[in-house]
Amino acid sequence: MDVKYKKYEQTANNILNEISNYYSLPKIQIRWSDLAKLLKDKYEVIITPYTSFKGKIAQIFAGSLYVDSTGTIIGYNATSQQKPSRQHFTIVHEGVHYFCDVNTSSSQSFSDLLQKQAYSIEEQEQEDNANFVASLLMCNDESLIHCLSKGYNFTKLMNEFEMSSNAMWTRIYNYLHYNLEIPHNRSKTLTSAFENGDSLDRRTFLNAFIKNKQTFVKYCKDVYIFSSNDVRKMFSNIHVPFNGSYFYQLQNLIDDLFTEKGKICPNCNRTFFNKHYCSFCGTKLNDYQFIKKEGLKMKEIATFDDGIAKVCPNCSIENVHHNLLCPYCGTYERNICTGITIIDYAEYILNCPDVIEEDLDWLFNFNPDNLKKLNGGIPGNLIFENVIGTDDYTYSKYHHKELHQVPGYARFCPDCGCVTSYCLQGFLKPVSNDNKSKDNANMK
Ligand SMILES: [Zn+2]
Ligand SMILES: [Zn+2]
Ligand SMILES: [Zn+2]
Ligand SMILES: [Zn+2]
Structure with missing residues (x-):
């Protein structure tokens, strides 16, 4: 496990153990309000809502912690600008500052805004710690596993732990990525499918898996x-x-x-x-x-006879119903000539005007993540709008009379040399490291 995350887990566990011992409560039953109770009962912390903020401050102020030799006050924004789930998170966040970042002999204060603040490195570490640990306290590992195994869906989890959808999403993602060591993208996909997958199978997979x-x-x-x-x-x-x-x-x-x-x-x-x-x-x-x-390098995407991919090259879900557009991720499933020349691709799509035709290295090394910065990450939409939409500028430059289908292995259109849709979307990479094929590409 990631070293930093391990530290967050240890910190959270120490606090959870303290709550568990103080109230003789099994961890599986601990919720955010038990931490608030512990702060009041054991440490005599005053937790007070701020209700009279108006205007800008009501929008951006989250909470604050003030400590000196006479006592400790946690204040949180309780105006209608802040949802209750956010208010709970703030109380826990300030509580973590109290446990981790203050030393009661001198007076100290923290104030947290909802906007990104310019923190020093040390402060940033304290804020990261407060956020991660707060997330682990609001929904501890044992409780999360327990509820997922019992088949709770996303909304039921949010209600159970009184967390916002963002906070819940992040909590589940962190568990998958850091505890189970599932790679970043797959953790994202699993979490999002659990939250709002388009079929029951997709939304319940995580429950079956965790169980x-x-x-x-x-x-x-x-x-x-x-x-x-x-x-x-x-x-x-x-x-x-x-x-x-x-x-x-x-x-x-x-x-x-x-x-x-x-x-x-x-x-x-x-x-x-x-x-x-x-x-x-x-x-x-x-x-x-x-x-x-x-x-x-020599990957080929298997297609049916009519050129539609057998397995979606983007989300890897089998295209059992022979769809032209993937029902899960919206990818256009055929490999077609996009009509986008390498030059246009660089200029208009990758916004890289300096590229010259002979210099294809950028394309060989291109990272599909760069495409994600465009168009909400769906180059498939780009193709759809630019190539298939008839009155489009790009369409007028299209070299074929109709949508031109190319083989499942083609990176470039064999007839006009334009980038294919599979290549444009990063499903197939131009063959690299191999001077021969590079020369071929240049010769066209
Ligand atoms: Zn903070
Ligand atoms: Zn062997
Ligand atoms: Zn797909
Ligand atoms: Zn073509």
């Missing part, structure tokens, strides 16, 4: 070869039905875990998880990621 996580973690540690059969076996072990959406969601999760932590034996090609040496031949293992990236 069975012990078996899953054990399985990841024990198993040395991941084949589709193993996945099938694991499904029966963790009591998740081997079908439809749950299957693909778990498969995606495993793929991502493997890309980040998987290993492969360069001698006998067996794959391992979190190990260093092959348990069959003793060879030192390579990162799976390395192998996978190499493989990506």
Whole structure:
């Protein structure tokens, strides 16, 4: 686990233990109000609502902590500008400052605004600590696991812990990313699907997963070869039905875990998880990621006969219904000539006017994340609007009479050399590191 996050967890656990001992309350029952109670009962902290703020200050002021030898006051913005969930978070946040950042022999004060403040490095660390620990106190690990396993949905969790949707989202993401070590993007996808996935399968996957996580973690540690059969076996072990959406969601999760932590034996090609040496031949293992990236060079996206992707190249969910637009992520599922020349791509899309045609390195190394800064992260929309929308400027430059479909492996249109939609969206990368193919690209 991330070193900093581990520290936040320890701090939160110390405070939780104190609450648990003081009130003889199991952790699973501790909620934010118990911390407020402890501050009042044991430390005689005065927690007081500020209700008379008006105007700008009512919008930006969150709360404050004042400590001196005579006592401690936590004040929080209780005007209608602040939702109750935000008020609770502020009280807990100031409470964490009290436990972690003050020394009662001298007078000290903190004040927190909702806007980003210019903090010194030390102050920033205190604020990060207060936010992370507050989040862990409002919804502690035991309670979160308990509620998820019992099948609580997102709204029910928000109500149970009296947290805002943002705070709840972050709390779940942190648990997946830091505690379960699920890679960043997959943690994001899982959390968002849990909050507002478009099908019941998507919204409930996290419940099924958390309920069975012990078996899953054990399985990841024990198993040395991941084949589709193993996945099938694991499904029966963790009591998740081997079908439809749950299957693909778990498969995606495993793929991502493997890309980040998987290993492969360069001698006998067996794959391992979190190990260093092959348990069959003793060879030192390579990162799976390395192998996978190499493989990506010549990656091809499998399509049906009419050119529609069999598995969505963006979200990796199987396109069982043969949709032209992915129902999960909105991706346009065919590989088409976008009519966007490499020059235009650089100039208008990547906003990189200095590029010259021969200099394709930027394209070879381009990071799909850059595309996300545009258009809300959906280059598919860009294609949709620019190419398919008939009266568009870009369309007038389109080299084909109608929407031109290209093979599932094409990075560039074989007929006019423009960037393909799979390439534009980063699903296929132009072949790099290989001077031959670079020369080919330049020769066109
Ligand atoms: Zn603060
Ligand atoms: Zn081996
Ligand atoms: Zn998709
Ligand atoms: Zn073309």
